[in-house]
Amino acid sequence: MNISYCRTSVHRKNKISLGTQQRKVLEMTNRLEEPVPLFYLDQAFSGANVCRPAFQSLQEAIKTSTEPRKLYVYRYDRLFRDVRLAIEFLSLCHSHGVQIVSIMEPLPESVRGSPHLESLFVTILFSMAEFSRSALIENQRIALNRKVAQKEYLSARVPYGYRWETNQPIIVEDEAKIIKKLFQWYTSGEYGFGRLTSKLTDMGIVKRDKPFSVNSVRGILTNPFYTGMIKGGLQGSYHGKHVPLVTAAQFVHAQAIRKSRHITKGKEHPFPLRRKIRCPSCQHTLTCGTRNEHNRYYYCPICKRFNLSATKLEQEVLALVTAYLMKEDVFAILVNEMIAQVADLNDNKLAELQRIVADKTRLMDRFERGELALEAFTAQLKALTAKEQGIQRLSWSNEKELQLGKLLELRDLKVTSLIFDKINQIDLTNNKKLKGVKIDGLPTSIKPDTNSGD
Structure with a gap:
């Protein structure tokens, strides 16, 4: 068929x-x-x-x-x-x-x-x-970056307190008064989201013909748009051109109160490899699930069908990492290689700075001989200076020295602490076999077949 x-x-x-x-x-x-x-x-x-x-x-x-x-x-x-x-x-x-x-x-x-x-x-x-x-x-990314650079808005959707008019948010005075009152009441410390919702209901105040809910109140009090900021997604937040309704200090105060009241519920079934495992099919991070007290598992929320026992995988990772770190010859090679990389990077950094100094000298000579106009000389000198400052800020060797410190620290850690704090990523095969473990401080991943880096 x-x-x-x-x-x-x-x-x-x-x-x-x-x-x-x-x-x-x-x-x-x-x-x-x-x-x-x-x-x-x-x-x-x-x-x-x-x-x-x-x-x-x-x-x-x-x-x-x-x-x-x-x-x-x-x-x-x-x-x-x-x-x-x-x-x-x-x-x-x-x-x-x-x-x-x-x-x-x-x-x-x-x-x-x-x-x-x-x-x-x-x-x-x-x-x-x-x-x-x-x-x-790419075109969408370029368009978004252009809008961010020009402080334009990514969408015509604006929150309560504003309306969209002539390609910009305009304050709705009646709604703006409610926004200001909400921040004033909340930062007084006497109200929570629930009490604010009840207060608005008792006063007969509605949100665009609908009663306020706890979620809508929470959304208002956590929205930085009211301070003049725009959420730019991957482009990051930036200042818009609209008139803010509250000050940045008021908003920060409100967030501090909210966080101080937030209670984190304890997890009955800890998952030490949470957010560290990639689905081999779609590369999405695996999430966690439990069927009962003794049945924990990791699964892909996208592929749906890919899941595996949490206990079995955690035991395999434990055994693999422990065996690898206990090998004296492997560990010594990693340390020596890292030390050599630190020395090489320091040498490269010094050589690049020396080249920039030489370029500056040649630039000065050309300007003195009248081969460069003042504008061209100023622009090139500024570019070389910026490049020099950028190299000085680069933490190539510092990064490697930090990585070396992490590597040396691994030997002194308990295995449980290692799993929680040091494992960056776990790779699996399509048939649910352990493929490799990437650890903070190690330049290569650990593989189960040879117990060596790739």
Whole structure:
């Protein structure tokens, strides 16, 4: 039975919907007088990885048979926008007798019948899809950076107390008074989020036709937008052009009160490898879960199917790291190598500074001979000075010396402390085997097969 895969990355009307993709596939199968294929549908999933429920089911279906079949797609980029993963999938399809047919990108007559040329043509299309995705991400990043540099707003959505007008937030006076009152009451220390919510309700004050809730009050009192700051996401926070409603001191005071009242609940089942394990399929950090008092496990929230026993993995990591650090010859080699790196970096830093001094001398000579105008001389001298100061600030050797100190410290730590504080990352294989452990202070990862760095 033929199959078909359809995917959309977002819920948007201007995108090719799943329904449109299915309709195009059915039009082709009807034209070829072929039976209706079995559809696999993924909505709002990226094509940059394999973490898609329907796609994983598709892969399993392909692996179950070597019977010649067709896999219909609207475009090749519906399968992947990553060339490496696409090539692996092409190999899987080829080994199981599956021919991929793109509705909108039919194979040219010149390559049909030649498996190598067909594979090359499809690979080129996948490369174009990956490039298109990368270009889109880069353009978005550039646009966001430009907005941040010009103190523009990343979105027209503004919080309570403002309205969006003529491309900027404008204060709504009635709402602004409530914002100021909330900060005033909260920083007095007499109110919590719950009491503030009840007070607003008793006073008949609503938030845009809806009663205030504890979460909405909390959101207001923790939003730096009211101090004039804008959350820039990956670009970082920055000052906007809108008029603030509270001072920075008021906001800091409110956060200090909030943190002083925050109670951290104790964890019944500690997970010493929390946030240190990567999923081998999608590289997402594994999270923790418990079924009962004695059954702890780590699992991938994206792939869903990848999970493993916490106790077993922790014991394996313990044994691996302990055995590695107890090897005197391995440890001595690491220490000596780190000492040599510190010396080399100091030499490189000194040599670079000497080159800059020589460049400054030559620059002065050229200016005195009249070969450079004052503006050019000033600009070049400023650039060399900035470079010199940057090198002086670089902590190459300091970083290595700190790493060496951490390395020497490892031998004096208890194993439990080592797991909690020193392990940076744990890598696994697809069949849930321990692949390597990266430790703070060690330049290489520890591998279970040879107990040596990679």
